[in-house]
Amino acid sequence: MFDPLLFSQNVIFIEELYNKYLHDPQSVDESWRQYFSQVGEDNGDFTQYFIGPSWLKRKEKIVGYKEKTVSTQKEKFPPIPTSSDANLSFKVAKLIEAFRAYGHMAAKIDPLEVRESKLPLELEHTKYGIKKEDLEQIAYIDGAFGCNEMKINELYKTLLRTYSGRFGVEFIHMENLEEREWLRSKIENAAGIINFDKSKKVKILSSLIEVEMFEGYLHTKFPGAKRFSIEGAESNIIAIEEVIKTSAKNNVVEAVFGMAHRGRLSVLAKIMKKPYRALFSEFKGGIFIPDSLNLPGDVKYHLSASVDVEIEDKKIHLTLTPNPSHLELVNPVVSGRVRAKQDSIKDVDKKRVMGVLLHGDAAFSGQGSVMESLAISNVKAYNTGGAVHIVTNNQIGFTTTSDDGRSSRYCTDIAKMIAAPIFHVSGDDPEAVAYVSEIAAEYRLKFKKDVFIDVVGYRKYGHNESDEPMFTQPKMYSIIHQHKSPSEIYSERLLSLGEITKEEINQIKGKFKEFLDKEFEFSDTYKAEKADWLQGVWSGFDEFLTDKNSKVVTAVDKMQLKSLATVLSSVPNNFKANPKVERVLKNRKEMLDKEDGIDWGMGETLAYATLLQDGYNVRITGEDVERGTFSHRHAVVVDQENESKYAPLQNLGGSANFEIHNSILSELAVMGFEYGYSYSSPNTLVIWEAQYGDFANSAQMMIDQYVASGKDKWLRMNGLVLLLPHGYAGDGPEHSSARLERYLQLCANDNMTVANCTTPASIFHLLRRHMHRNYRSPLVIMTPKSLLRHKLAVSKLEDFAKNSCFNAVLSDDLQVSSVKKVIFCSGKVYYDLFEEREKRQRKDIALVRLEQLYPYPQEEITVQLKKYKGAKQIIWCQEEHKNMGAWSYIKLRFDETVRIEYVGRDESASPSAGYGKLHLKELNTFLNKAFE
Structure with missing residues (x-):
């Protein structure tokens, strides 16, 4: 008999019981007293361990244990087994936990076998005192693999097959027990056996063949042309298809994708259904932008696309977000787009719109935008219910191997900062890729959190197809040159299993080759008939800035403005506002009553209030935006007793929504998120405010690659507003200049507006004009610091009212x-x-x-x-x-x-x-x- 009480999953029970024993030996049953007296543990060490870290004191709570009360009944606990069987159960429990924690280290995930995946000492059964003669014994395993008991020898084989077989998984670092148990059950119940039916296997093979043939076709027809092929990592397409299928089946209606250039052409063709003829045309020199627009455009492996697809009677809209060559810069932009779409359809539970992000291994472990994007992912202002992350792991970055490219074991180790599960799988095993991708998509849908799939493959050519990788990695590329492609390996596997015939394989290839030839022929006359923009939520906006759409009415009736005085200067009854804030609110009411002396804070607030009344949503984020870095805004008032919050602008009535959030200490990811939000919500005034204007320097890549050039490169308009505190007041080099010169240097073709206002009326009209005109471009404002309370920097109410407008001069x-x-x-x-x-x-x-x-x-x-x-x-x-x-x-x-x-x-x-x-x-x- 094996007593389940001693199994590792009851370790908390035993630890807490032991702690009771240390404080009062008489508080536990005699059998436990005898057992604990022989433990021989240092009591001081255990006491410190049991207390836990200073930031999270551990509470004593024994399951099934009641504090002593006045009772005639004696507390009873199960007797402690003393047999060798119980000791063996302990050893087996430790072995199982070791595989759950370290099994991934021995998984066969490197198709090139460049790095050994030998069994680490932690996975040797002898390490836990399990001898050779013990392997034939039956041990209690407490429901692992759906069993209560199993022969140790069979258990060991099952552990190897499940945790060190066709894929590896890291989940022990996750804090949430429910999530860990869900993943454990999902993985262990299948016991490492992946068993798809024939139709699915053939579909997987067909996808691999089509991707490989398309890339090979480009290589033949356009030798030397840059395309950043996916060859060596074709199984990533399988991962994407499985994520889409699983998500659609679970009622996701839209997935927003972000990825760098590696494999993008195959994603555009195979996933986004971009016509092959259009892609061939671009290789022949055609452009995706109609000639009439006279815009420079971008390289073909940076472009966007969208498509509606139907999967098993479920429709899902797929959108690929454009990206620059700063590889991971697209991540927060996608997240912002997802959040905007969720807000638009009231997807509060984050069930209907999701993000899918594809990464490169070197960039994912090396670029700071990854950390910043993960850091904001679970914060209320930026949460999207998680994304499915797929890493194209080529085991190299340009010419740098992973040994020189990162300090961690895996490129995905940074994902542990948000306690996300991570799957590692070989790109040469497309079935395993599909299997873990389905689990990953289900996890995201169930728990609304990020999940990562590390698809380990290789890069068939150099960084681009004209590079010579043998210059720098001769050993790796000697292996690659001899290595069969994923479709060849999988074809041989299915042939050996009798799942497909050579004739059927040749039929798949022949049919697709015929299709490619026809598309190539049609590409000679292909021309973009219309621009891929100003559709959906952007319908009705003008293509270019003109006098007609820039000269809009921004004045507001004086009585309407005065009617806002009370609501903008009041807090609820019994709300204990700070006395200084009360004075600010009182002064604001007096400004409107007197119709004079309106300062910057009030001018800005009036702009938001009137836009909300006009039906526009307002969203503001930044490091100190609720109060304002210089305490000028006070859009959110904090109760001095209970720290509850009140935002007057959220209490105007009407259907428009006002939200304002203090952000984490990030510029790049937060600005990128807000750019993405504005990208998908043109009728929301989206503002990012820098704590100091020069802090925007940390987001310079986002400004250069998206804010300033998004329209010219990708035909994607955006209305993001940047508020950048600027002004020389002796504050030193890092708190004075928002670098006005940089923004002016980036200006051309009406791509954005740059302003340096001096009056509250100017900011009022400028913000209102920004939303009321029928055109969107980013708005960069050098906002004041000392002028926020300058006696001369004030406006009269008439400057906001009838016959007033924004004056550029x-x-x-x-x-x-x-x-x-x-x-x-x-x-x-x-x-x-x-x-x-x-x-x-x-x-x-x-x-x-x-x-x-x-x-x-x-x-x-x-x-x-x-x-x-x-x-x-x-x-x-x-x-x-x-x-x-x-x-x-x-x-x-x-x-x-x-x-x-x-x-x-x-x-x-x-x-x-x-x-x-x-x-x-x-x-x-x-x-x-x-x-x-």
């Missing part, structure tokens, strides 16, 4: 005839100049502000130059250094019409002085020069 009201000098400027420096002019009483110098820098307001500037045509000197003044800010951009444009001089700081390698005294010295120097 703001002029003085000086008597024109007296003006001898005109100073053009933008942003905070205007107030420095204004106060200096007042101090000097110079009525002969006009100050002209550019509230919008791009698109360049040529017409408005021309009006100002004509207005002050009698001026002897035209100056551009900026607070940024000469090699920064807007000077280079401005000079180039002014030179076409008039000579303009520079006044400001000299050139510098650093954005700003680190000392307040030096900052003031520089400021006074260029102010003096401006008023000479």
